[in-house]
Amino acid sequence: MTATKVGIREFRASLADYIASDTPVAVTRHGQTVGFFIPAKADLSAEVAALQSAAATLDALIEEQGLDVEELMEDFKAARREARR
Structure with a gap:
């Protein structure tokens, strides 16, 4: 599974969507990766x-x-x- 790259502003604006997703996200700032978000699925x-x-x-x-x-x-x-x- 490959990570989707998104800018930090887009990541913040769409955080709820990324949390609901199964896809890891590489968060970038000025084109440089500053972190990764890996959603954890829990049995609710x-x-x-x-x-x-x-x-x-x-x-x-x-x-x-x-x-x-x-x-x-x-x-x-x-x-x-x-x-x-």
């Missing part, structure tokens, strides 16, 4: 399963308490605004 299935479980638990708690999701969101947004002050 455990994290996804944990998030799905947490979402199901939250949904059950909201239903059990008879709460309105829209009201909860508005309360949350108001609390965040207040915390920033």
Whole structure:
């Protein structure tokens, strides 16, 4: 697998794309290679399963308490605004 050469500005601007890619990247500055980025693929299935479980638990708690999701969101947004002050 050969590395793709990109300038540092392009690399910074497209970092999310390079992270999602399987291709190593040679990062250049003024035409000189200054480093390499080698994306590491991780198995995220455990994290996804944990998030799905947490979402199901939250949904059950909201239903059990008879709460309105829209009201909860508005309360949350108001609390965040207040915390920033």
